[in-house]
Amino acid sequence: RKEVEQDPGPFNVPEGATVAFNCTYSNSASQSFFWYRQDCRKEPKLLMSVYSSGNEDGRFTAQLNRASQYISLLIRDSKLSDSATYLCVVNYGQNFVFGPGTRLSVLP
């Protein structure tokens, strides 16, 4: 089993739709969790950290479920500019692992 797994995608959704991604991790000692966004042929950039109590940043909501060992990202009212690959990242100690990413295409 891979350390970090994500929905394979691609997700093709119309503008304005709500879309959710899940990410599961295998190491129960994982301490920190993040979502990164990567545009086509660009570098990854931090989207948001994921806190135990869940957190929201505008149209984006991240949640953590330690018992089931997964994190999620919810995007509301999706925009064309949200089209990208979303990578979840799991960190424990000085180790950190990127998930394979989920590709999102928001269609007009």
Next chain:
Amino acid sequence: DAGVIQSPRHEVTEMGQEVTLRCKPISGHNSLFWYRQTMMRGLELLIYFNNNVPIDDSGMPEDRFSAKMPNASFSTLKIQPSEPRDSAVYFCASSSLSGRVDEQFFGPGTRLTVL
């Protein structure tokens, strides 16, 4: 402010040749990371340095790969000899906090093609 700088941006070489990728981290950052990204394997950490010292190189695929950080403002990743399976995008990232991934800023990457 200048971000992480990588060079070259694109490299095409023939199998067996030596390849050197370069990275200049953000000034003041004391951690530097080298990643490789392919469609098949996603983004993989190869090695990272704290204060110019290699901390974890367990991700380096084999002896053909080596990385150095002679000073706080420069690092190299060398592949010798290169093979077609090394074709990938290689990212360098830097961080101001030891090991914290949320503080990492990525460079634009070097797209390597080995023929």
